[in-house]
Amino acid sequence: MTEHSYSSRIAWTGNRGDGTRSYRGYDRTWDIITPGKPIISCSNDPLLGGDPTLPNPEDLLLSALAACHMLWYLHYASSDGLVVTAYQDSPIGIGETAPSGAGRFLKAILKPHIVVAVGSDLAAADAIHGRIHAVCFLARSVNFPISCEATYATA
Template identity: 80%
Template sequence: MTEHAYGSEIAWTGNRGDGTRGYRSYDRAWEIRTPGKAVIACSNDPLLGGDPALPNPEDLLLSSLAACHMLWYLHYASTSGIVVTAYRDTPVGIGETGAGGAGRFLRAVLKPHIVVAPGTDLGAADAIHERIHDVCFIARSVNFPITYEASYATG
């Protein structure tokens, strides 16, 4: 095994002048700053006072999971001779919040819509999904089940 290090900077940007003097006196706004990359403005989940127009940690986790799945799918498709011309996913994460406010993901459903070249064996294209959980860094790191409901088109 080889270890990898990943890093970023998370910076709170929601101080309205009084810091956290009161629960409603500050914004739940923050930024992801990764050297040499675009800054990503974020907020908290709107259920917890965040800005609904900005990504929140739950959005980012679900998006990371779907992106990792997509990139491995494209890799396996390429090495299997399956030509993918478009890939779009609309994943859904199901979570719960306990009485004390602690939350967690219960499960995630990936819903990729994949366009493949005419004549593609759709059974072989679909079978790729079963291989991904064994290699996807993000999927192997979460403690909730991940399923998929893929759809296909040719074009």
């Protein structure tokens, strides 16, 4: 095994002047700052008073899971000789919130739509998904089930 690390910096941007003096007196916004990369402005879940126009932690986790799955899918497709010409995903995360306010994901459903070359074996294309969770860094790191409901087109 080889150990490696990742780093990021978050900076709260929601101080309206009085900090957290009152619960409604500050914004739940921050920036993700990774050296040499674009800054990503974020907010809390709109259900908790966040800005609905900005990504929240739940959006970011769901998107990261889908992106990791996609990258492994493209890798396996290339290795298997399957030509993929387009890939998009509209994943859905299902969560719950306890009366105490504690929340968690119950499951994630990936819904990739994949365009493959005409004449491709769609059963083989679909079988790739079953191999991914054994290697995907993020799928192996979360404690909730992730399923995949892929659709295909040829071009």
